Amino acid sequence: MQDYKPDLQENTMLNGRYRIIKSLGMGGFGITYKAYDNFENMECAIKELFPKDLVMRLEDGQTVIPVSASKVPLVEHGKERFLEEAGILKKLNNVASVVSVFNFFETNGTKKKRKTKKKKMTMMTKKI
Numbered sequence: 001m002q003d004y005k006p007d008l009q010e011n012t013m014l015n016g017r018y019r020i021i022k023s024l025g026m027g028g029f030g031i032t033y034k035a036y037d038n039f040e041n042m043e044c045a046i047k048e049l050f051p052k053d054l055v056m057r058l059e060d061g062q063t064v065i066p067v068s069a070s071k072v073p074l075v076e077h078g079k080e081r082f083l084e085e086a087g088i089l090k091k092l093n094n095v096a097s098v099v100s101v102f103n104f105f106e107t108n109g110t111k112k113k114r115k116t117k118k119k120k121m122t123m124m125t126k127k128i
Helices: 070-093
Strands: 018-026 030-037 041-047 055-057 064-066 103-107 111-116 123-127
Touching: 018 041, 041 070, 064 070, 070 103
Parallel strands: 111 123
Antiparallel strands: 018 030, 030 041, 041 111, 041 123, 055 064, 103 111, 103 123
């Protein structure tokens, strides 16, 4: 049996724009990736909302679902907070000591932020 790896695999495409290069690390509520932005032709960081005690990734290697029906409200609340955080960080892009968020989007059942360019979705991306 293969070990379960919750992170997205190399070369996974997100939002028709970002190609995952590698996973940089996982914390209690998310996974950070080094990625390539095909629209801007540059590397960036993507933060994926992935609260490890509340969600799991399906065998397709992309789709994220709550681990149980009882976790759905917590997952939805987390998605809302994640988007709020992305919106706040985007407004603070000109503050040198705060990470810049340029795009946020939702795909495969989870939120993502791209910390680098601008759009409106739910993953976070960042220029690196």
